[in-house]
Amino acid sequence: MILYQYIGLIIGIIGIIVTFLRFKDGKMSLNMLLVWSAIWILLIVFSIYPDTTTLLASITGIGRGLDLILIIGLIGCYYFIFKIYNIMENIEEEITHLVREIALEKGRSEDKRDDTSPKDNK
Amino acid sequence: MKTTEPPQNSSEEQKGIYIVLPAYNEEKTIKEVMGELIDLGFNLIVVDDGSTDNTYRVSMNFLKSHPSQVSLYRHPINRGLGATLRTGIEAAVSHESNVIVTFDADGQHHSQDILPLCQPIIQGEADVVIGKRNFKEMPFRKKFGNVVMNIITLIFYGKDVEDSQSGLRAFNQKAAGLMELHSRDYGVSSEIIGEVRRKDLRMIEVPVTTIYTDYSLSKGTNTRVGLKILARLIRNVFK
Numbered sequence: 001m002i003l004y005q006y007i008g009l010i011i012g013i014i015g016i017i018v019t020f021l022r023f024k025d026g027k028m029s030l031n032m033l034l035v036w037s038a039i040w041i042l043l044i045v046f047s048i049y050p051d052t053t054t055l056l057a058s059i060t061g062i063g064r065g066l067d068l069i070l071i072i073g074l075i076g077c078y079y080f081i082f083k084i085y086n087i088m089e090n091i092e093e094e095i096t097h098l099v100r101e102i103a104l105e106k107g108r109s110e111d112k113r114d115d116t117s118p119k120d121n122k
Numbered sequence: 123m124k125t126t127e128p129p130q131n132s133s134e135e136q137k138g139i140y141i142v143l144p145a146y147n148e149e150k151t152i153k154e155v156m157g158e159l160i161d162l163g164f165n166l167i168v169v170d171d172g173s174t175d176n177t178y179r180v181s182m183n184f185l186k187s188h189p190s191q192v193s194l195y196r197h198p199i200n201r202g203l204g205a206t207l208r209t210g211i212e213a214a215v216s217h218e219s220n221v222i223v224t225f226d227a228d229g230q231h232h233s234q235d236i237l238p239l240c241q242p243i244i245q246g247e248a249d250v251v252i253g254k255r256n257f258k259e260m261p262f263r264k265k266f267g268n269v270v271m272n273i274i275t276l277i278f279y280g281k282d283v284e285d286s287q288s289g290l291r292a293f294n295q296k297a298a299g300l301m302e303l304h305s306r307d308y309g310v311s312s313e314i315i316g317e318v319r320r321k322d323l324r325m326i327e328v329p330v331t332t333i334y335t336d337y338s339l340s341k342g343t344n345t346r347v348g349l350k351i352l353a354r355l356i357r358n359v360f361k
Contacts, residue, residue, distance in 0.1 A: 096306055099197045100209045103169065107195035107213060 001048070008047030015040035039076070136163040138220030139240055142210030143227045144203055146171040149180060151229035156184050156192075158233045159225070165217070166192045168227075169210040172200035177227075193217070204310030208303050215299050220244070222298045226289035235330040239292045242326055249297035249323040250314075252283065253290030253330035261334065267348035271312060274352055279316030284327050287311045297323050309351045 019036040022028040028036075046053055046069065053065025062068045141164045145152055152168075159166055168185075170178045178196055185192045195209055207224060214222040221240045225231055235253060242248040257265055268287050275286040291314065293301070300321045305313045318325045 092306065093304075095199075096201045096205045099172075099199055099201050100205060100212075103195040103197050103209050104213060107193060108216075110194070 005047045005050065008043055012040045012044035012047060015043070135220075135237070135240070135244060137165070138218070139223060139236070140165045140167055140214040140217055140219040140221070141223045141225050141236070142207065142214055143168045143225055144171060144206035144210055145169065145173065145177050145181070145227040146200060146203075146206070147173045147175045147177060148227040149173070149176040152177055152227050153180050155225075155227055155229055155233075156181065159236075160184065160188050160191055162233055162236070164191070164223075164236065165219070167210050167213050167217070168192065168194050169206045169213070170194070170196045171202070171206040172197045202306040202308075204303060204305035204307050204313070207310055211293070211298050211301060211303075215295060219295060219298075222293045222295070224289060224291045229335065230333050231290045232331040232333060235290065235328075236292075239290065239328050239330065242328065243292055243294045247324070248326045249294050250318050250325040251292040252285060252315075252325065252327045253288050253292075254283075254285035254327040255288055255330060255332045257285070259332065259334075267346075270348045271351065274348075275312040275315050279312060279319060281315050281319045283315055283325075286315050288330070290330050297321070305354075307350070307354070309354050312351065 016037060019028065019033060019040065023030075023033040050065065053069055055065075057063065057065045057068040060068060062071065141159055143152075143155070143159075143166055145168060148155075156166060156168070166184075168181045170181060178194075181192070181194050185194045193213060195213055197206065197209065210224070211222060221243050223236055223240065225236070231253070239251050239253050242251050255268075257268065260268065268285065272283065272286050276282050287308070288311070297318075300323070301314065301317050303310055303313050303317065315325075317323075
């Protein structure tokens with residue numbers, strides 16, 4: 001094994017540990033646990049057996065194994081950016097919903113208070 | 123500016139008209155705008171969108187002095203014009219309103235335009251009325267952004283209107299209740315036009331006067347805002 005394989009292996013192991021710890025703490029959903037575990041396991045497999053990438057590359061018709069890894073990595077990154085963007089948008093919408101509900105609820109209760117108390121300038 | 127009780131001759135028409143006033147950091151203009159509208163006998167629904175200046179305090183003073191005419195809602199944090207209008211319209215629908223008018227708090231609208239704007243609704247000729255501004259009088263940087271937005275509104279919402287971005291609009295109860303708006307920012311103006319088409323509402327445009335000051339020019343639709351809205355609309359297509 002050469003240096004990059006060790007680095008890949010260590011990053012993969014750390015990744016799995018962090019993923020499991022986050023899942024254990026309830027900070028990660030089961031879906032995300034599976035996705036991230038698969039990513040880290042693939043990284044470890046590709047680090048220990050770099051030839052598997054060449055095999056996959058020849059199956060998919062992409063020239064070199066490294067190219068395949070880079071293409072998959074890039075697509076994966078775009079997917080996660082898209083996912084994070086959507087999550088952020090959903091959170092923004094939820095915050096807006098909350099803020100509007102708070103404003104309407106508070107406004108309604110003040111209106112009711114005005115209706116029940118004598119008007120001060122009438 | 124006077125902050126007296128409504129004039130004795132305020133008609134029944136005015137009593138059924140609720141003005142939604144979205145306000146974000148408008149302390150410089152809101153006192154004058156609110157005072158004028160109250161003097162004309164309209165009901166006001168002020169929605170403070172998390173202002174960091176004295177907008178809320180000024181509005182609260184009006185609420186205390188005119189509790190029968192003013193309702194005040196406050197977003198704890200800033201959420202944008204679209205969210206503010208949604209809150210205001212929802213609040214107005216819950217009141218006994220015949221006509222719901224949206225009116226910018228930056229002082230660019232003429233309060234005398236409100237009644238002519240509401241007339242088609244009162245007479246049952248339209249469900250939604252848009253106050254169209256005179257583009258000939260509009261400064262170039264504003265005009266460019268607004269023309270682009272009209273084209274974008276036509277492309278994305280399929281409705282050709284003369285002024286899609288006007289902040290002065292009137293709805294009847296039914297139309298206001300039917301509006302399903304999702305935009306948080308200035309895109310809401312185009313979305314309203316889209317809803318008019320989607321819900322098959324009757325809409326007409328009535329000419330209104332716009333008061334251009336350096337202050338009002340610094341707000342609303344300009345080229346930058348137009349590009350932001352375009353980006354959001356394109357994203358919505360892929361959603």
